[in-house]
Amino acid sequence: MNAPDRIEELLSATRTAFSSGVLVQLKLGGYHGDEPELKAVLVKKISVKGGDKYSFTYRYKTRDTIKNFNESEALALLRDGLRDEFRSARLATTDFDMMFERNGAKMRLKRTEVEGREAPSTDHNRAKNRPLSETGKPWLKALGITGKTGAVRNDAQDKFRQINKMVEIFAPLIAGLKPEKPLIVDMGAGKGYLDFALYDYLATVARRPVRIIGVEMRDQLVADGNATARASEFDGLSFQPGAIMEFDASGADAVIALHACDTATDDAIFKGICAGASLIAVAPCCHKQIRRQMQAGQLDGRLEPLLRHGIFVERQAEMVTDTLRALLLELNGYKTRVFEFVSDAHTPKNNLIVAEKDGRMGRDREAVLKQITEIKTMFGIKQHYLEGLLGL
Ligand SMILES: C[S@@+](CC[C@H](N)C(=O)[O-])C[C@H]1O[C@@H](n2cnc3c(N)ncnc32)[C@H](O)[C@@H]1O
Incomplete structure (x- = not known):
């Protein structure tokens, strides 16, 4: 498998976890882009009036900013981010974890099975x-x-x-x-x-x-x-x-x-x-x-x-x-x-x-x-x- 396919594999697992309700969180780390003080991006599923969304929490040094996206926007953002600005990611689901690491053009993806983890509530209004x-x-x-x-x-x-x-x-x-x-x-x-x-x-x-x-x-x-x-x-x-x-x-x-x-x-x-x-x-x-x-x-x-x-x-x-x-x-x-x-x-x-x-x-x-x-x-x-x- 060539390197960029690791990103597609991670995105595909994320999409499946999202649609089957087992997504706990996708966390992007190792940020080295231009945004001052951005530390990580945390992605989870939320259910709002307009349907299910990917909710992105942009974690800065002293504050959080939240933006919600539909699937195609979310996947495009994640794909770009993983290619350029984030060196690591961890997909957590109720059944398994996937660790992604990028070092220059080299990429690694490792899957570990987990047990007994529950998916969080996706009720947006309560959470908000x-x-x-x-x-x-x-x-x-x-x-x-x-x-x-x-x-x-x-x-x-x-x-x-x-x-x-x-x-x-x-x-x-x-x-x-x-x-x-x-x-x-x-x-x-x-x-x-x-x-x-x-x-x-x-x-x-x-x-x-x-x-x-x-x-x-x-x-x-x-x-x-x-x-x-x-x-x-x-x-x-x-x-x-x-x-x-x-x-x-x-x-x-x-x-x-x-x-x-x-x-x-x-x-x-x-x-x-x-x-x-x-x-x-x-x-x-x-x-x-x-x-x-x-x-x-x-x-x-x-x-x-x-x-x-x-x-x-x-x-x-x-x-x-x-x-x-x-x-x-x-x-x-x-x-x-x-x-x-x-x-x-x-x-x-x-x-x-x-x-x-x-x-x-x-x-x-x-x-x-x-x-x-x-x-x-x-x-x-x-x-x-x-x-x-x-x-x-
Ligand atoms: C108005 S209450 C506020 C309690 C709590 N921080 C809150 O916001 O719910 C102030 C508390 O500080 C404690 N307190 C006041 N001066 C203190 C001191 N010098 N050392 C330790 N406790 C003190 C009081 O006993 C009291 O319980």
Whole structure:
């Protein structure tokens, strides 16, 4: 058999698996084309109103893009991709795997039989709207999201939507982490909604091995979380009791903190920076530390109209605090984005600061320090708590 026929053989097996309903996934890797940050393409079958489609997930370093194609478009794209831009592919079906490798003009295709693998659901709408579509999970029941029948309780619909949204945001960020089995530390984990949802999604849907540790000062929540993790057979998820500042985060690839109270967010950022974590993501909540200083320290009357109304003081404190956090992260080699992660109908504390370490200072360190000083002077702030932790 000559070399290009290996590609046709793989495509033919893919098409047969697709039409007979045994396709699990076709993954193209070893990308060496022109698209910046494209890592892999994952192909699966989905059923939508217009019929069955090939759904392509383009996996970039920090995000996924999904496009659906009919069969002839899909096969043409796969054929071109395998000839030019992707050096490897793995076709997974319920019965066998096929590994394809290309090295220059040389191509290899190896088939291995497998047993006991199930084809995933092709229901597009469920898959699209909810990363966690399966509701019969022990952890959902333990956290009070589902009731006796296994259905999501009426009063927990919002919470279920929120945790699915969190998974949509965090899964691509975690996918961008380099180690094969990254360590994620969730500071101020509470009941661990995010940890259970993320672990479940990564382990059972995305099949991305991870370790997640939730750090929480309330012992009962830690005991409950560990019991539920054991009951769910989530070996890589655990909860540890204690204060964020007492936790040894060394080795963490990602440090997360959602609504950790006031300066606990800064403790989490500090721990992430010290650990050299590639990803730090925090959703701050109350911003009391800066608010008190802003009210006490107005230099002159110029800001008085902006700080006259309590609600505006609160919003200014939030913006000033999180701006300083973003600048301090930048100062430590992190590229930082701030965006709303859930609708403000759920919570007004809906900003997420996502900082990814690239080690390079985009700007001069002195320029960043100057901006920090100017903002503090403008609002009469003596010191941001995180500055103190960082020894500035
Ligand atoms: C508002 S809850 C948020 C819980 C969870 N992250 C969530 O989003 O569902 C904040 C949690 O952080 C914990 N916490 C606050 N400060 C902490 C600290 N310094 N160390 C450890 N846990 C802390 C609290 O006990 C509480 O459970």
